[in-house]
Each structure stands twice: as structure tokens, then as C-alpha cells.
Amino acid sequence: MNITLKNGIYGKANTKAHLFEKVRKSFKILLEKLHQILRFRRLCKMPEKTTVSVIKCDVGSLAGHHTVPKPLLDIGEKSLKKAQKSGLINSHYVFHAGDDLELLMVHEKGENNPEIHKLAWDTFLEATEKAKSLKLYGAGQDILRTAFSGNVRGMGPGVAEMEIEERGSDPFVVFAADKTEPGAFNYPMFKIFADPSNTAGLVIDPGMAGGFKFEVLDVMENKKVVLKCPEEMYDLIALIGTPGRYVVSHVWRARDDLICAATSTTKLSLIAGKYVGKDDPVSIVRAQYGLPALGEILVPFMHTYFVEGWMRGSHWGPLMPVGLKDSKCTAFDGPPRIVALGFQVSHGKIASDDSGDPLISDLFDDPAFDLARREAVEYAVALRRMGEFEPARLSAEIMEYTTLPKVLEKLKDKFVKAES
Secondary structure: OHHHHHHHHHHHHHHHHHHHHHHHHHHHHHHHHHHHHHHHHHHHOOOOEEEEEEEEEOOOEOOOOOOOOHHHHHHHHHHHHHHHHHOOOOEEEEEEEOOEEEEEEEEOOOOOOHHHHHHHHHHHHHHHHHHHHOOOEOOOOOOOOOOOOOOOOOOOOEEEEEEEEOOOOEEEEEEEEEOEOHHHHHHHHHHHHHOOOOOOHHHHOHHHOOOEEEEEEEOOOOEEEEEEEOOOHHHHHHHHOOOOOEEEEEEEEOOOOEEEEEEOOOOHHHHHOOOOOOOOOEEEEEOOOOOOOHHHHHHHHHOOOEEEEOHHHOEEEEOEEOOHHHOOOOOOOOOOEEEEEEEEEEOOEEOEOOOOOEOOEEOOOOHHHHHHHHHHHHHHHHHHOOOOOOOOEOOHHHHOOOOHHHHHHHHHHHOOOOOO
């Protein structure tokens, strides 16, 4: 009886121990499977999206239309620093191109995000109030609407944005121009992504062998078309050779639709119905690894070329590539200026130094562009010798959006029918 009881007790104990061991082994196997699943998910996880946004606005200038004074830049820096601390954006850089306050932001909110655009809008409004308190010239010039509606597009400020899946290394160039219009980027975009005499990679880099696709916007009728180069190169030139109407808005690599470039397309005169200043465009361009190299992106600016804008938005002028220290428009409110900033996007941020300051390269602050600067001055002087005669002044069609119609209105009643 005792033996039976003893065996019964031990039997039950052994059964429990065996059950516990089975549970333990099963749990261990389950954990291993879970770890395998997690490792697999990490390997298969979609790359995180990063967005680069450049939003600009003319909120007021010191002594005319030529530069952004430090108090306004400080407001931009304070606003974006606060947004970065709160986690709304991951990194930022504040600078100016002529009299335009430029906000460069890197974040994970995507394009056209209301929070990002509201951040820029509120920053511009605060800077405008400061400009008014200092009685700066043209305070709030680009603020064409009063109530924010979720997006600054169509409200005055210029916007270029690009959402990307980060590559192993992702170099970027941001261009910002003053005293000109969005079509000013047509010529360099064509040279960079379609002209083998400019971009050797179109010939010798297999990653670019399929060419690039250009989205062209008709700013007058708000229509767009996508043309592929090299197959449709002549059609592309037929359109973008008229920069006042047709604007390159995006560029993609043809073989996989990788986004390569984005350009602001805001036309202030079409929003306001009258001349309220030039559009002063911005552009974002990706470089390297199956895309044009940084050097190929910069080559078109080794010589100047002519753009619409300059004084009162009414003249042709030579575009001058300059470093940030010379980013101010002086002679005849110009010549039109353009700056270029190079940086790396790394893990959703602008790559920074150990202190957290963004690593930014002032690309046009270099003697390689001295010839272009000298040409710009020489061509500017030649054009100014012509005074207000075409082709120094823009065509009558474009002048309809300037202040000239007000002058012509006074002459209307003086005209009489001419005898045949």
C-alpha cells in the first residue's frame, strides 16, 4: 500500500516534471520562431521615407529688394529649432537667396504635409511682422493670402519637396534663385539630365543608360506632360525653350522612376493677377549612384545664361552663381543670383557634425565659377546700354503682368485711328 502510494506520488510528480519540460521546450521553440520572424521582418521592411522640403518667401528686405537682414533670419532659425526639438522636423538649415528667406527642412511627414507647411507659414508671418516693425521694404510681399488652408502652394511662398527612400549614400543639392522665375531652371535641368555634352554619365554610366523623364507644367493652363529623353528630346526643348510658360517641375530616372529633381512652380503674378515681385524659384536635385554626379550638376553654371526677371520683373538678365556671402542683388536689383547648397541626407536628417550642426557645403563659393560671374557682369552692362528697348526688356505678352499696363492705360484716350 505504501509502495503503491509512493509510486503514485512519484508518478504524478514525474508527469508534472515532464509536462513542465515540454512546455519549456515549446516556449523556447516559440521564442526562436518569433526571433526569426522579427529578423525576417527587419530584412523585408520597406525603407523608411524621408522628405526634403524647401519653402521660401520674400517677407521683407533691408534697403530695397536685395537681402534678408539678420533679425528675420533669426526668426527662421528660432522657429525651425523649436520644431526640431518638438520632433516635427528632424533637421533644418535657414539661409537666404537675395531678399528671400529660405527654410530647408528634412522630416518624415511626406510632401504637402499641413503641419510642415503651417510651420513655414507661421514662420513667414512672424518674420513679416518683424519686418513691418522695422519698416523694411516689401514686408510680407509674397504673402498673398491671409488664412492658411493646409498648404502654402497658391498662397505666395515657393515650394519644392521630394519624398525619398534613402539610398546607401544620398547626396543632395538645393538651388535657390532671386530676381527670376521658375523657368530659370529649365536650361540647367535639360543640361544635367539630358545633354551628354554636359553629363558624361549619360554615355558611360550604365545606371543612366535608360535616360530620364521630365514632367513639364504649363503654368498658364495648369496642365502637365511627361516627356522621356533621349527619345522625346526635341519635343522637350520645344516646350521648355519657352520658360515663361513651360516649367520643368520634376525629373525621374526612366528605368525605375527614381525621383531625381523637384522645382517650385509658383507664378506670383498668376495668383495675384498683377505684378507683386518675381517668383524666385527653388529646386532640389539628387546626385551620384546612377544619377548625375555633383560636378555634372554644377557644370551648367560655369557660364552664365539669360533668365526673365531682374529689375521690376520686367527684363532679361544674366544669372550669376554666387556663394552665400554674395547672395544679395544690387545693380539694377541684380544681376539675378543663384546659390547652391550641398549636403547628405542620412537616417532622415541632414548629416551633421558632432555638435549637431548640419554639414552644408556652399557650392558656388568657389573660383570655378569666377568666369560665370565675370560674364554676368559684362552681359548685364551690355543689356543696360539698351535701356528700355527689347530685347533688354521682356516682350509685351509678359509685360502684361508687370506695372506697364498702368502706364499704357493713361495713353488709351490719346490714340486715334490711323489713316490707311
